[in-house]
Amino acid sequence: MPDRYCVGPSMAVDWGEEQPPRLSWCLVQRIFGYFLPYWRRGLIAFACIGAAAALGLAPALVTKGLIDYLAHPTGALGPLVLLVTAGVIASLLGGLIGVLQSYITTWVSEGIMFDLREQLFDRLLGQSMGFFTHSRSGDLLSRMDNDVGGIEDVVSDTVFGLVTNVLVAATTLVLMFALSWQLTLAALLLLPIFLVPSRYVGQATYRARKRTQEKLSEMAAYMQEVLGISGILLVKAFTKERAERLRFQGINHDLRRLQIRQAMIGRWFGMFTNVFATLGPALLLLFGGYLVISGRTTVGTVVSVVTILAGRLAWSAGALGSTHVNITGSLALFQRIFQYLDLPADVAEQPDAHELPAAQGAxxxxxxxxxxxxxxxxxxxxxxxxxxxxxxxxxxxxxxxxxxxxxxxxxxxxxxxxxxxxxxxxxxxxxxxxxxxxxxxxxxxxxxxxxxxxxxxxxxxxxxxxxxxxxxxxxxxxxxxxxxxxxxxxxxxxxxxxxxxxxxxxxxxxxxxxxxxxxxxxxxxxxxxxxxxxxxxxxxxxxxxxxxxxxxxxxxxxxxxxxxxxxxxxxxxxxxxxxxxxxxxxxxxxxxxxxxxxxxxxxxxxxxxxxxx
The missing domain is CATH 3.40.50.300 (P-loop containing nucleotide triphosphate hydrolases)
Known part of the structure; x- marks a missing residue:
């Protein structure tokens, strides 16, 4: 490695960031420390999630009741009206609770983002001139905008999403076993066909998103440099428009390639998901038909379990299966932010620092x-x-x-x-x-x-x-x-x-x-x-x-x-x-x-x- 030579602040060179900290329980505790000021709203959000999970079972019960009643009607319209009314009320309540939950989770996520922006901006202002001479302003803006902005997904998808998926899966399994333990066991046996591919595709999607995010950060830093007043003056002074177009085209080409790859990973996964989404219910319907013919269950039970509850279980279980990917991505996002929050201030006030009185000027x-x-x-x-x-x-x-x-x-x-x-x-x-x-x-x-x-x-x-x-x-x-x-x-x-x-x-x-x-x-x-x-x-x-x-x-x-x-x-x-x-x-x-x-x-x-x- 060549000797480093740097005398003046304008000659400072960026030698690269330090190695990112390893994932640890201390890191997890630190992250959840940002949630503590909002714990009351968090409890309300969890209550909303629980209520929504319970109300989400109503369509299955209403469907079972309607089919079973129509299979053996008594001639009275009252039971039908009661079932339909119950389904509408449950849907309305679930929608209202969902709106409240969305408001609370958004409030919490925006509050955490507000706190992080304040801390990050304050930390950056406290850095010495040496820090800014070796940092690209585009990278700093990316941390402030993209990384902190990603916290909203962390709160909604990772934290509250995890609780939502656990409650939905648990309540769905309880109802499924109550309706038909045979169909429930069959659904659990078929579940890995859906979950195993989603796990690997989720990891591939995370890696693709990470590379895309890095390329977006590179493009932002480049555009900040070149399209700023000083940068564009230099470009025009040296007639470098053609060279900068080629340079931008290279970055843009890489970004297009990464975004296409990311989109295609999701598309292939969607295709296989649709295949499994068709195959799984078909096998369950076949087995359910056997149970109905043999007199072990009713048509309403089979339709409710196969068409509503099994899909609900697969969705929540699939989301839980990719939770580790979301958690890893969330921790990596907080790591990037903490790297700047943990930067020591080269010029810091001493705890016992006092005011400098009106100076004479010596x-x-x-x-x-x-x-x-x-x-x-x-x-x-x-x-x-x-x-x-x-x-x-x-x-x-x-x-x-x-x-x-x-x-x-x-x-x-x-x-x-x-x-x-x-x-x-x-x-x-x-x-x-x-x-x-x-x-x-x-x-x-x-x-x-x-x-x-x-x-x-x-x-x-x-x-x-x-x-x-x-x-x-x-x-x-x-x-x-x-x-x-x-x-x-x-x-x-x-x-x-x-x-x-x-x-x-x-x-x-x-x-x-x-x-x-x-x-x-x-x-x-x-x-x-x-x-x-x-x-x-x-x-x-x-x-x-x-x-x-x-x-x-x-x-x-x-x-x-x-x-x-x-x-x-x-x-x-x-x-x-x-x-x-x-x-x-x-x-x-x-x-x-x-x-x-x-x-x-x-x-x-x-x-x-x-x-x-």
């Missing part, structure tokens, strides 16, 4: 080392730094040096492997995540906006902000006039990931969003190199109020930011190699001077204003 790293999971070397190695409140710090260094990792540790997207990160002398591991988040505002290189209105995107940082505060932030970020010029102003929907806006407009929106939040510490990953001169000037102007009186860390790509910084930190191979002002570092003649000569010096232009804190 930041310090004390001998911090950190390595991403699966990396062959550390992303940071023994980094120590101290920044006074209100200072603008520029992080400079080659690609992959560890600049982004420093900002991720400060925001506590990860915890350091060694050392500590502190704000105002408080170790971040000792404060609540929410109180820390209130003190930090981030502007990412890729400014993400939701498919929502301008107002909703701005107030995402602080929903309680007033209209005046929101518009003041937009004026400070030089984006208010642009927003007012939009067709619906602040109610204009910006599109998925904000793709209705230009790069500069999205950045100024992101800057305004952080100003609305009003944090004490600002983290900015510059992306101004992709903007035109006018947009760059507007973004640079928007940064002035953002940095004012705040401790600011900027992953600098522009000369204006570097020159305006109170302090420049030069990172190389995970180490802090130089620190100082621009002039001091140039005079030292080290790595910064080399980067300045290669990257920054050619950018000098009188048209670009400098950022000043």
């Amino acid at each position: 930041v310090s790293f004390a001998d911090v080392s950190f390595a991403y999971p699966g990396a062959s070397r550390s992303a940071l190695d023994g980094v120590s730094l101290s920044v006074e409140p209100g200072r603008l710090v520029a992080l400079v260094g080659p690609t992959g040096a560890g600049k982004t990792t420093i900002t991720y540790l400060l925001a506590r997207f990860y915890d350091p492997g060694a050392g500590s990160v502190r704000i105002d002398g408080t170790d971040l591991r000792h404060v609540t995540l929410e109180s820390l988040s209130r003190q930090i505002g981030m502007v990412f290189q890729d400014s993400f906006l939701f498919h929502a209105s301008v107002r909703d995107n701005l107030l995402y940082a602080r929903p309680e902000a007033s209209e005046e505060e929101m518009k003041a932030a937009c004026r400070a970020a030089y984006i208010h006039d642009f927003i007012e010029s939009l067709p619906e102003g602040y109610e204009t929907v910006v599109g998925e990931r904000g793709h209705r806006l230009s790069g500069g407009e999205k950045q100024r929106m992101a800057i305004a969003r952080v100003i609305v939040k009003d944090p004490r510490i600002v983290i900015l990953d510059e992306a101004t190199s992709s903007l035109d001169t006018v947009s760059e000037q507007l973004v640079q102007a928007a940064l002035r109020p953002l940095f004012a009186s705040r401790t600011s860390f900027v992953i600098a790509h522009r000369l204006s930011t570097v020159l305006a910084a109170d302090r420049i930190l030069v990172i190389d191979r995970g180490r802090l190699v130089e620190a100082g002002t621009h002039d001091e570092l140039v005079d030292q003649g080290g790595l910064y001077k080399t980067l300045y000569e290669r990257q920054f010096k050619p950018e000098r232009s009188p048209t670009v204003g400098l950022v000043t804190a």
Whole structure:
């Protein structure tokens, strides 16, 4: 196996899921733990099942009574009316009880699905950035949608279905023995002809469904990637429509093949079932005819047992025969969900964590080392730094040096492997995540906006902000006039990931969003190199109020930011190699001077204003 090399979060590789847990009694207990909050409704459902099973015997009794009466009529119509009325009432009651049972079972299944979705979403939100860099969003959506959605079948088919089948089989057998023990024994002898094939076909059906489900999950993940805004832009930029069509056709072809196989397994099983459904009653009728001729039973008994009760018994026994398949599938479904629910949170609040008070903005790293999971070397190695409140710090260094990792540790997207990160002398591991988040505002290189209105995107940082505060932030970020010029102003929907806006407009929106939040510490990953001169000037102007009186860390790509910084930190191979002002570092003649000569010096232009804190 080749060595793993992973330094930055964007380089994380998915090495595959862990082996699924083995089936155990603990797993079964855990699953039934989700049913406990609904035990009262469950008892009502079981009572409905019992009543429905008893009422389901009425057609057989009514049929027997009618045939036997008509075979030896007394001339009175009353018994016929009574029998027919009893059959209608039993059918009506059975239907009403079935509706109630369906409502209760649906309520229970939807409640369990609600609980699982809440837990799963909460667990996913609590995962570190490393989890999302090696997980496909389509797979996560499949767990949330398909797997949790399958719980409804687990509740109705496996749990309540098992009880239904047991009660139906038991009540049917009791009545059959009461009517004719000879026909009942004959039916039991013929039952394996129906059950044995269904067992093997059930297993084959389960395997086919499992493979189909996996292929559906693969297709969902693929479509999520390719048909997203970023994915489709990449496809069109490289003219890969033909290649993606072929790739989709391959997945679609496999899915079609699997679904046809699944359908044909069911069709073949249906054909054999029909054959056995004809053969079994025919043999029973032959035997029943012998019993009638020999005077051991009546015609009504034979018709009721053979045409109604035997079919009812075969149906319930067949369902019980495939119960192990349903149970195995249900446990496998819960296993897939539990794999995510059991994921440990890499960044978790300590039980005694306290609120971080209003920060002054002093930041310090004390001998911090950190390595991403699966990396062959550390992303940071023994980094120590101290920044006074209100200072603008520029992080400079080659690609992959560890600049982004420093900002991720400060925001506590990860915890350091060694050392500590502190704000105002408080170790971040000792404060609540929410109180820390209130003190930090981030502007990412890729400014993400939701498919929502301008107002909703701005107030995402602080929903309680007033209209005046929101518009003041937009004026400070030089984006208010642009927003007012939009067709619906602040109610204009910006599109998925904000793709209705230009790069500069999205950045100024992101800057305004952080100003609305009003944090004490600002983290900015510059992306101004992709903007035109006018947009760059507007973004640079928007940064002035953002940095004012705040401790600011900027992953600098522009000369204006570097020159305006109170302090420049030069990172190389995970180490802090130089620190100082621009002039001091140039005079030292080290790595910064080399980067300045290669990257920054050619950018000098009188048209670009400098950022000043």
